[in-house]
Amino acid sequence: MAILIDETKRVLVQGITGREGAARTKLMVDYGTKVVAGVTPGRGGESVEGIPVYDTIVEAWEHVGPIDISVLFIPAPLVKSAALEAMDAGVKLLVIVPDRVPIYDVLAIANRAKSVGARFIGPNTLGVLSPDKGVLGMIGGRAATAKSWFSPGPVGIASRSGGITSSMAYYLARAGIGATTLVHVGGDAVVGLPHPDVMLEFERDPDTQAVVMFGEIGTSQEERVADLIEAGAFTKPLIAYIGGKAAKSGTRFSHAGAIVEGGRGTYEGKVARLREVGATVVEQFMDLPGATKAVLEKL
Secondary structure, eight states, rough: OOOOOTTOOEEETTTSSSSHHHHHHHHHHHOOOOOEEOOOOTTTTEEEEEEEEEESHHHHHHHHHOOOOOEEEOOOGGGGHHHHHHHHEEEEEEEOOOOOOOOOHHHHHHHHHHHHHHHOOOSSEEEETTTTTTEESSSSSSSHHHHHHEEEEEEEEEOOOOOHHHHHHHHHHHHEEEEEEEEEESSSOOOOHHHHHHHHHOOOOTOOOOEEEEEEESSSSSHHHHHHHHHTTTOOEEEEEEOOOTTOOOOSSSTTTTOOTTTTTTTTHHHHHHHHHHOOEOOGGGGGGHHHHHHHTTT
């Protein structure tokens, strides 16, 4: 199995006629994702990669049937209205790719999602990929690359960095370790599905035997994962690498969500807390494949 995306999910692309929307729709379609419709207001009646374009999500739903997931390639100032439209139409999972979405807009999206029973990944995410099943967003860049880089297997991958999401899966695959699903949770301080939520998804997936996680300084995502392990809510082996070891208080590291403030979200605190609950935390990124193989051999 896999989490969040597989070959059965029906996908819509908001902003499908834009440069990024069109290019990433090609990636998703070529990879095998079931993209059934696109939406760009004022462009209804057109098509992109053979996918019909509609003016609204309600119109798309009426013509192509139920939609499980919407992937947003919308300019940041318009993300809020597009996300609310999707959720109000009945879409239960959104992948919000753009960065620089205003934080108050993200909070409004989160509030609406909670009220209607929907979820969202991102913003500022490359998306999700389940090897040989489907991709949402832009992981891999091109279908041929994604198919050659990532292989199916027993390990879930979750990361706060888009590039490192791909790198972890690539190097694990080179070591003979495939993945159930790759999830880039997003690089912002507030995201829809942070690491703890993704861990619970992997916990419910019978094919995921262990999870490899890339964490960073800033926010409490990794500490909350440790809390889940301590509470027995996440029981699968966790192998982690935390970026930002050299960062001092007040330093922003790589992403908007990776900033140490007042001693919170430190490298030392995250590593200590994860090790305290039994997670395997490596010192060097390239130690992840070996550590993961060692963990899997003990299962």
